[in-house]
Amino acid sequence: MAGYDGVLSELVSLIESARRTAVRAVNAVITATYWEVGRRIVEYEQKGEKRAAYGKALLRELARDLTAKFGRGFSADNLETMRLFYLTYPALEISETVSRKFAPEDLMKRFQLPWSHYVILTRRSRSPEARAFYETEALRGGWTVRQLDRQISTLFYERTALSRNKAAMLTKGAKAKPEDAVTPEEEIKDPLFLEFLGLDDKYSENELEKNLVLHLQDFLLELGNDFAFIGRQKRLRIGNEWYRVDLVFYHRRLRCLIIIDLKLGKFTHADVGQMNLYLNYAAEHWTHADENPPVGLILCAEQDAAVARYALAGLTNKVLAAEYRVALPDEKLLAAEIEKTRRWLEGRAIVTSRKRTKQ
DSSP: OHHHHHHHHHHHHHHHHHHHHHHHHHHHHHHHHHHHHHHHHHHHHTTOHHHHHTHHHHHHHHHHHHHHHHOTTOOHHHHHHHHHHHHHSOGGGTOHHHHHSOOHHHHHHHOOSOHHHHHHHHHHOOSHHHHHHHHHHHHHHTOOHHHHHHHHHTTHHHHHHHHHTSTTHHHHGGGOOTTSOOOHHHHOOSSEEOGGGOOOSOOOHHHHHHHHHHTHHHHHHHHOTTEEEEEEEEEEEETTEEEEEEEEEEETTTTEEEEEEEEEEEOOHHHHHHHHHHHHHHHHHTOOTTSOOOEEEEEEEEOOHHHHHHHHTTOSSEEEEEEEESSOOOHHHHHHHHHHHHHHHHHHHHHHHHHHHHO
16 A cells, blocks of 8 residues: 555656646746737837827727637737737847747747736836846746735835945846855845734734744745745743844855844844844854854844944944834835935945045
């Protein structure tokens, strides 16, 4: 009977794997076909100015005839999305073969996400760099459409670029490779958005922590692909005193533990001392020989930049502070705030560069 169970398990695994492969293949063919539909619509429109002027009428006419033949999926709005899809990903960016004729194999290699993801990328991403970044991260993290939409809504790309604080991210970050070196400062975004917790205006640190664990998948999505959850309320004894660490994660690329301390109120210098205590203990008792020293993240509701700068300077351990938000702000206001901070950082970098030149 044991032999039968083994065969059954192998067959179940084989069939499930085949079905997943089939679904991916079907999705790839659909996406490739829709890109080609978009291309032919654009090329037909551009044969003459008169035809281009009647683009909407053309889409309505095509929608009527294609729907009559193939059913749902070819409305005027959907055809317009296919047209935009082609304009967003023109043939020259894919391959010379595709620019000459319909080559589904080349297109299937290029478009590895489902069609629904490319609809979001086509209609919502703000720039080619952001679009490439979201596409790469969606593939790397296996994001659902809902997760991709949420990441764009929270300006994940802009916040990542800001946290990395370097122009190279716009090119390197859009095509991140596993072997690329990273630093803790690059991997921690500020602020972090925790709107998925659904918390009211008043809540305790315990409720915040409990909800983060209950919504762990969403929290990991916000933190980034390389974070792995280790545990919560991890106990440690120093002298005769017992302490509890709120949350412990492991970062695969940094190859170190990330210790998170949650604070409801404003960031204070006392928080740094407490975190430093945790890190010293973790380095001695929790860190393996082949791992890097642990990193501390103080996640607070509010922080003063000056207090944070002086409190965190000169420490042997790496301690970072970041704010969290339990509700999403207006996307335009968030974009303006990020742009303002970016300009401030760039201005500070220019001043620092000039000082070094004078020296």
